[in-house]
Amino acid sequence: MATDIQNLGSFVWTIAEILRGDFKQSEYGKVILPFVVLRRLDCILAESKDAVLEAEKSLPDGVDEATRDMILFGAIGGNVKVYNLSRFTFDKLRGQDPRQLHDNLVDYITKFSGNVRDIFLDKFLFTDQLKRLKDGGILWNVFERFCEIDLHPDSVSNLEMGYLFEELIRRFSEISNETAGEHFTPREVIRLIVDLLIANDDEKLTGRGIIRQVYDPACGTGGMLALTEEALKDFNDAIRVELFGQELNGESFGICKSDMLVTGHDPEQIAFGNTLTQDAHAGKRFHYMLSNPPYGVDWKKYQEPIKSEAENMGFDGRFGAGTPRISDGQLLFLQHMISKMRDDEIGSRIGIVMNGSPLFTGGAGSGESEIRRWMLENDWVEAIVALPTDLFYNTGIQTYVWLLTNRKPANRRGLVQLIDASGERFWKSMRKSLGSKRREIPEEARAEIVRIYAGFLNGDSGESDVSKIFDTEDFGYREIRVERPLRQRFEVTDEGIEALRDSKPFQRLDEDEQDRLLEFLPDVLGGENDTSPNGVERGLRKIATMAKIKLGAPLKKAIVAAMSVRDEDAEPELDKDGNPVPDPQLRDHELVPLTEDWHDYMEREVLPFVPDAWVDRSYTDARDKLVGRVGYEINFNRYFYRYVPPRPLEEIDAELKALEAEIAGLLKEVAA
Known part of the structure; x- marks a missing residue:
């Protein structure tokens, strides 16, 4: 079946050759796909055409649309829920004056039942394409080729039609670089x-x-x-x-x-x-x-x-x-x-x-x-x-x-x-x-x-x-935030000065204030001065007084950030309540399986290596309010990983030597 559909798709595809020049490649589908649908419907409805037209003549005056549809669907028989009230079929259109084909096709399309007419007019915009075919002088050629295709359900089943559409869409997508x-x-x-x-x-x-x-x-x-x-x-x-x-x-x-x-x-x-x-x-x-x-x-x-x-x-x-x-x-x-x-x-x-x-x-x-x-x-x-x-x-x-x-x-x-x-x-x-x-x-x-x-x-x-x-x-885990204490010393360095110059709070000072701040900074906070957090705070107040500068919180923070140097041997900094201040640079997150208590996880996986670490208990899940945020992921590679051992070095070496010999032989042929 697949081969037959590919052959049928290839035949339909040859119609695209007629469109070349008048249509862009990306537009071929706008002509061919609705024509395939139209030909399919024509093959299905051709046998019942006369019965439907007779049934339409016998409809009582003033009949509502629903009743009319029910009667005309019944005239077709089976489960088909579409009819056409035009006097034309593809065979009859073929026997008409080619110069009237455009008008006749429009008549044919617009006299479908409303459920199909809307598809051709609103979704396919098919009348626009018919006009382009007419203006390009190729409408009759395209129509003639479609008349050669038998798309009756006895020849092409509904399943096969699905395959045909897919084959055509795939080809159109390839040439237009669409998905x-x-x-x-x-x-x-x-x-x-x-x-x-x-x-x-x-x-x-x-x-x-x-x-x-x-x-x-x-x-x-x-x-x-x-x-x-x-x-x-x-x-x-x-x-x-x-x-x-x-x-x-x-x-x-x-x-x-x-x-x-x-x-x-x-x-x-x-x-x-x-x-x-x-x-x-x-x-x-x-x-x-x-x-x-x-x-x-x-x-x-x-x-x-x-x-x-x-x-x-x-x-x-x-x-x-x-x-x-x-x-x-x-x-x-x-x-x-x-x-x-x-x-x-x-x-x-x-x-x-x-x-x-x-x-x-x-x-x-x-x-x-x-x-x-x-x-x-x-x-x-x-x-x-x-x-x-x-x-x-x-x-x-x-x-x-x-x-x-x-x-x-x-x-x-x-x-x-x-x-x-x-x-x-x-x-x-x-x-x-x-x-x-x-x-x-x-x-x-x-x-x-x-x-x-x-x-x-x-x-x-x-x-x-x-x-x-x-x-x-x-598949679930609890993401806990692990903190470590901030350990640092205060040191005035050239790098720190440059970092301070680049900070926005410093740049907001006028030039004289900047100079005075940099003048007093090494003497008050450098050398043998007290560089503990309290000592730095006192030094900053002293600088503000001596330099006659208002040191707001953003500027203080910029100075401390620029002049601070991480020091593992320094004492942990404490907040006003005596608790360790966390170091943002050392902050980490651990993923604890939902099936395990995070206390046990910390005792086994973290504290033996960083004994001063602790879990931030304020980092909680929005739903269950417990410590750590719950997450879920499904990692196939983790569960189905298969180790493939590397090839022996001798095998790789032999392969490289063989390739070198092959390249050398090719070079000799080129040189000769």
Whole structure:
């Protein structure tokens, strides 16, 4: 099938040669993609054209739009939710005067049912492209080539159409240097996510009268939705699957909605717009949710409504756990999906593929860490699967599938399974790379990953190298602030003088005041003078009197900072209450596992080496108010690190000598 689709994609691609010169390469998709959709709809509706036109003639006067649509949909038969009231089809248009083709095509497009007409006019802006084709004198040539393609469902299935769209989008993205991965996910990755989502749901999906609602908040062309439905139907052909989604890209939305129309789904359940700022499915809850949100895409221009929702609505909104850094919005999508989990006996399951950033970016107290904390403390994270690199069309980076549910089985409660499926046993090289995609997950490897997950295999099950199970608290730590006393002496040096000259409080003095201060400074505070904190304070008051300068707190602080020299042998400085003054330069932070008491950690890891250290008890967590800030991170490398010993020196030396000999031989050939 893949070869046939590539051949069909190559044929469609030849149409781009006609566009060359009249359209930029980055604009090819604006013509070809809507034409493919139009041809697909034409092939589907051609057989019922006469029946629909007859049904339209028999409609009673004053019939409302909903009734009209119902009658005309019925005239087509099946689950198709689109009709066309133009007298034309592609075959009939082909027989008309070529000079009238533009007007006839506009008539054809504008007489679709409203749910499709809006796609062509508002999302594809197709009439604008038709005018450009007409003005360039190439409209007939392009139309003729599309007439040669048979896109009837008997020839090209809905699944194959999805592949065709992906093949075309990938090619258009490559030539225009755009990110194809924002539009779709490789099919074997989607199949893996779907298989993982339903792996242990056999009992829940067995029987008749079962309805499952599936949602993708960044649905692109609808590939994830389509494959989820296919998998559920394969398991139980009596199941009813309702698909929901939202998409920001107009062309991808148009393709997805068109697919819903011809497969019998409610097209109104696919919404257009920004999911993060305009939730088109507010209040809805879903059984299965899956997504591949954009990686590393900033949300700066959308930040105002998102932060407003987080601050004003808290956990009554979608982002109560916190917001990640402005440069990456992946965790916003995940929080959005969690907000749509069903609170019933069945609950919900989520599968989302993200890069490594959501696993460990952000320290204790950061937005990312607080989101991870919220998910783990609520025990929603069931498993995380590390995928091979070079799987996606627009990036070769490492990606991870997160699996979440609010209805964990008893044996998984309080636990998280990590699966490292990045090794060679889980992928094979492709014969021909597709963009950055050089590898794929074969079917047997996908089955193996699902087996490891479904079996909840741990190290003691013979999978210690790829699957490990942890308590949720194992990923948490408490960041404590460790202080050491300030030990310093006061010394007037040339370097200190220069540092003082560069300070802003000193520069605010007029020139005479600066000179007087520098004149008295060495005599009063240098040499054998008392350089203890109290002695320095007395010396500064003396300088102020002698130089007739008002020494405010900022200037005093600048003088002390410039003339202070750290001295490990000096006595610790004490505050007015007799407590050691902490040295900011020696301040450190220790990450104490949540499973351990920080007192014990200090006794073992810190005090034997720096016995004068202490923990700043004012450095507390904003939520539990205990000493230290709580953080969570999931570091796959820490848990699955494999030591690879270096090669023997003799082997490396022999290889270098062989290379030297080869280079010498090549140089002789050049010289000859």
